Structures are given as structure tokens and as C-alpha cells.
Amino acid sequence: MIWPIIKKSIKEQVRNYWILLLTIALAPFFVFVYYLINEASQPSYDVLILNQDQGFVSQGKIVNRGAEFPLYIKSMVEETPEVPLKLKLSQDKAQALKQLKNKSVDALLVIPLNFSNALNDSFGQTPEIEIIGDVSSIPYMISAIWVGELLDDFISLFTGQEERYTINETALGLSSTISEFELWMPGILILAIIMIMFSATIAIITEVDQKTILRLKLSRIKAWQFLIGVSATQVIVGIISILLTLSVAMLLGFEMRGSYLIFLLIATLTSISMIAFSLILAAVMRSVTDVLIIGNFPLFLFMFFTGAAFPIRAKALFYFGDYGISWQGFMSPTHAINALNKISIFGLGLSDILPELAALFSITIIYFVIGVWAFKKRHL
């Protein structure tokens, strides 16, 4: 008696081939995405160099080894693309430390006053080079190893000796007190908001599913009014969700170092952004079942590649001023997580997260425009 039921189910499953295909395709798709990300976004590490070297005069020419070192690194990077360093130069230590704190660079190398002189003096002085960074971060460690390696080669060019220098490592202010657990929290907090992707899409698609969208088509309501109206509640859901997550995190030892108001601002913007993204999802779906199956694709992307599930680094595709937009940067939570990192972990202020907020805002607008356009085209 069970055979007819099996046969009927196979028939239905095959006729619903689109769903079947997606269910099967999810994991292979992610293998592919991981591959792409690993290939395309070989990360680079940003090193800031503060050159305090005074140099010396030899035969009427100024010699400044401290200024030559960055050029040496650049030439090495060009020759051997495996060297994953990207250099920036700084004039001012306070400014440099700030950049380090807000994570726009991974390590700061300070070249001392007597660098050139020490290299010239074959016996006496040993230059003392300072490298500063968040010692618990892997990007810092990788940067430091590469810089040390290159410094070694560079110095031996002039002295013919290896290791004729000392490197002092300085741990950046807070970093030694931040646990791994805390570093992961900003991502998880944003994940709480990413999850409203489902409830927001379902809220919209239910109107399509139960056909009440017809009443919208007949009435004076504009598509964008309807879409905002139906999904506005989800902003509240998002905020409740992130506050709940924050409470649990704080109960378990997470320390919020920045302003709660800014935290709320980020949460609100991210919720709105996820709703805007849900409009795009709703445009490609027809029923709640679709959402629960197809919705996993964007959910996984948003979870694993924005830094929500675990911290992630990506190579910038292009820059707005100093702010790099990577492939992952097209997913708005990436910026929210960056901003939240700066606020909750490094205790920075509003002015430090303006680029993140601007990116979050712009991407939200883009999502919204695409979403409304696509939804109208598909369902109205």
C-alpha cells in the first residue's frame, strides 16, 4: 500500500523540479563560492610606515634609508606577488595610531631617528625598530612576519650582516584584553538582524501567496508604500532580536565599549537594509515555501561572507577615498559588522564609522530601488 504514495511523491517532487534543483544545488554552490572568494580575494595586509629617520649627508647627497625601505618593499611586492603587503605612509604618530585602532591598517612600523646612521656605522649602533598592532589578530601577525623578513633582507644589503637590529613589538592598547569570544560578537549581533530576511520576505510574499496582493493592484496604494508598510514591523523585530542577542552576549562576558545610541543606529540601519534586500527576494519568489528553500542561498551568503558567522577579510575591488569596497561589500551587513566592531570593541565614535554608515546607506538605497522595480515587474 505504500508504493502508490511513494510514486505520487516522486511525481510531485519531479514536477516541482525547481525546488528540487535548489535543494540539491545549495552545497555545490557554496563550494564554488568559497573557491571564488579564496581565488579572487587573496587578502592583502595593510602596513603603515612612520619614517622618523633623519638620514645623513654623504658626498653632498642626503641618504635616508628609512625612506628607501618602503620603496624596497614596493619593488618586492611588484616582483613577487606572493608578498601580501600593502603600504601606506604616515607623518604623524597620533594619526597613525588612530588608523591602527579603527582597523584601517593592520600594523604600524616606526623607523627610528638613527636608522640610516646605524646602518652606516658598521660597529656601533643597532637600530631599534618598533612595530605596533593588535597582537591577537592574525592579520597583524602575518604583517609582522613579512615586514620582519623584508627588513632583514633590506638591512643586510647595507651591513652585509643579518639581524643587526632589534624589533620591539608593542601591543596596541585594548587588544590584549579582548577575547576571541568578544571579537566574534559583532558579527553574531548582526546575524540576528540578517535573520529578519526571512520574516520580512514572508510578510511580503504572504500577500502574493494568499492573493490579497490583488487588492493592492486595484487600490490607490503605490507599490513602495505597500512594501514599506508591510515590512516596517520587521525593523522592530530586527531591533528586538539584536538587543536580545546583545543581552545574552553581555551576560556571558561581552563588554560594550561604545555608545548604545550608535549601536541602535547601526541596528536600525541594518534592519532597514535587510528589509530592502527582502524586497528583491520577494520579487523572485511566489510562495512561503519558496522563501524557506530559496532563501537559504542569500542567507548563507550573508552569514558566511560578511563576517557574521566568523570574522573574514576581503580584498578591496575599488576604493572610495580610503574606504575599500570588496566583493563582500555588496552585502550590506559587511559594513554593519565593520561599524559595530569599531563601536563595540574599539570604543570608537560616530565620526569613525561614517564611511561604514555611508556604505550601508547607499547599498540599502540600491537594494530598495532594485527591489521595488523587480517586485512591480514580477507581482504587479
Place this chain on the structure above:
Amino acid sequence: MIFIDHLTKQFGDLLAVDDLSLKVHEGEILGFLGPNGAGKTTTIRMLCGLLQADSGEIHWDKHPQNLIEAIGYCPQENIYWPRLTCLEQLIYVGQMYSLPRSMSEKSALKLLSQMGLDEKKGILAEKLSGGMQRRLNIALALIHDPPILVLDEPESGLDPQSRVLVRDMIKELAKRKTIILTTHNMDEAEKLADRVAIIDHGKLLKLDTLEQLKNSVGEGDLLEISIDINAKEERLKNLEVAMAPLSQSVTLFENTLRIRNKDLLGKISAITTVLKEQQIEYSGMQLRKNSLEDVFIHLTGRALRE
């Protein structure tokens, strides 16, 4: 007047609406009559702007820009928010048409009482019976007091009491509104419509007042005789010839012989004599006035596919 001009809609290979043209007069009740799949709903959906026509035009001369807003549409299947109460959804739809909340509530309460849903106003729509949901749907079409009412099979699923209630209401509304309704129920069309458009296979077969439609198939009465169809072809032929002097038209469809004429009552004995002469057995005989069904059968050559 609403002008429907050479409207055509194709779904794949199927021509659902085929070059359909007609005019709807202000203030009339126009019935679309046709069997399942005739293209009634498809036509209506295009009229309401819910479906894009492949070709053809719809034009309202009163407010050409505002036709869609001027329509109150009751779809064939019941569409409602399952988790809103009757009252809540009526108010909500009213507000979607920019009605202030208080006015929306007032007309919602009035409609609920007219539809006999007074006691159910606080009940979630999903908990209503099928017929109640139908009545709620009609109310939803009326909430913003539209000048044009489009009802796709308003009476489907209604019990006799509700049917009378809805019918009376439609008649009352017709004093102020233009109403288009579809049905494949002859009775409904006959009782309600001023004019009837008979549609099949997406084509308009005939559009006229009821009187004219009935007259077009022959004035007066109709006598239906159930006969033994196993009789020889030749004898059936003879029968038609022999009946000719007694009738305006004779048709034989399946096992029913239909004779139309004025004052058939006085001719029954003559007709039975002919049947005897031709040695045709008959099992029953029914005399009645011409009905819309006769018009339909005359036009399409078969009974409605109900």
C-alpha cells in the same frame, strides 16, 4: 459607457478571449453568460487592469484615467486576509482607497449588516463558512462605494437565502451603479441582468436584452418531448417534417425534441397525434416559456457545461 474594443488574450496556444468587442451602458446590469472556460474571468481581469491584453482596448468615457479605481471587483475565488476579522479587513480596504478611518468603519458596519454578517464582524475571516466568505468578498468589493461593480460569479457557493439576499442587494445597487457580473447560471442571469452577453470560446456570440434574446430563438412557448432516440433516422426526419406546420422551429438534440411556437398549449393534441402517426414513443413532455437556456442552446448547439 465602457467600451471594450477587439480585446484578445492568448495563453500559449489557447485563445482565451478572441477579438471581443462590446459596450457597457451606464447604470445597467450586464451579465456575462458562458460555460466553464469561456473566457469570462479572463475578460474581467483585463477590464480591472489585472491582466494585460494581447491586443485591443478598454475605455471609459466618463473618467478615462480612473476606470480601475472606479471598479469594485469581487473575484471568482474568495480573496481575503485570513488573520484579519471581517470588520478589520473591510476597514483596511476602505483605507486603501483613501477613505478616512471613521467613514471606512461606518460603511464596513453597514455592509456587514446588509450581508448578514453582523454577528461575525469580530471573527477571523478564515473561520467563516464558505458562503459567508463569499458574502464578505462581495462586501469587500463595495466598501469604497465604487460607481462600477464587477462581480465574478457572485452567487457561487451561496445557499438559497443568501442568494436572495445578494440578488436583492445587487438590484438595489443597480439603481446607482453600473454592474457587470458573470455567471453560468441561467437563472441568475435571467433574474438580474438587463442585458446578457453570451460568450463561448472567448467569442461574443450574442449581446442583447433578455426579451430580444428570447425572441431571437422564437417567440412564445417551448415544448420539450423526451423521445425514444433508437427510432430510425428516416422516421426522425419525417417527424421533423410532419411537425413543421405546428411550430416555428423544431430541433432534436440528444433525446429531446424541442418545439417552439406561440400558444403551444392549444396545439398539444395535434402534436401527440403526429407522434402517434410517426410511431414515436415518448416518455415525457414539458411545456414552458422560452428561457435563456434555450437561447444558449440555440446559439451553441449544446447544453451548458456546468
